[in-house]
Amino acid sequence: MSKFRKKDKGELPAISTASLPDIVFMLLFFFMVATVMRDSSLMIENILPSADQVEKLKKDRTVFIFAGKPSSQYKQFGTEPRIQFNDAFIAVEDVKPSVLQAISELNEELQSKVVIGLKVDKKTNAGLVSDIKQELRKANALKVMYIANVKTE
Template sequence: MSKFKKKKGGDLPAISTASLPDIVFMLLFFFMVATVMRDNSTMVENVLPNATEIEKLKKDRTMFIYAGKPSEQYKNLGTEGRIQINDAFVNLDAIQPAVFEYIATLPEELKDRVVVGLKVDENTNAGIVSDVKQELREANALKIMYVTGQKKEE
């Protein structure tokens, strides 16, 4: 008998899968870091008016209220201007409870510094904006900012 046997049929060695979990977790981590989650889906038309002097604020203490005509997929609700908070259309009387609910979720040091951001479509009736501002006054949310787009230089 011989000690060494000749290999029969030149089979290829199996592919090592030892590093596969590392690659999968690296890709998972990359997509978790690179993906941005959208908080709200806009249910109203929202073409923001342009402005020349704008300033960017932190969103840690900002609540957003949208106003405008319902978008194409919500045309069955009419063409009259509507108010949206989070992912729902609301009436004027729901603005104050929504503000109080948002303030309750903030840390104690930010509760008195809450800012309400109004994202109002440029074709929205000014009466809706005035009514929203009146409701915000009654809720003692006096810091209001108007969100605009940046005017393109010509």
């Protein structure tokens, strides 16, 4: 009498993989956009000093110079504080040509607005910082900022 009958136990239908390439490319695109590439790897110990008044500037017009003693991976360079520019240790007399080259690689409208960021370890002596500043004056890079951590109380 009834027209309804129980279905036989059949196999489950196959999962459609038609949208799988779309999902993969969407994830790939997301990670390509969201990932930040590191400019340079840090070769020195860099524990920044803390400051009360900190102001954030745009990174597109900033050239960074690091100073501090070499990290444990680079002990072959000694224990005295060194200057790191990009991915290499440089001497004090190489600061001027390195900075001038980095400035020339920027866009023309940013070259006059470039700011030199000094990321100096808090245990580095002031003599090295003074020498770096003298070389920056010779390069006519007069806009200098010191990078510091925000003081927490």
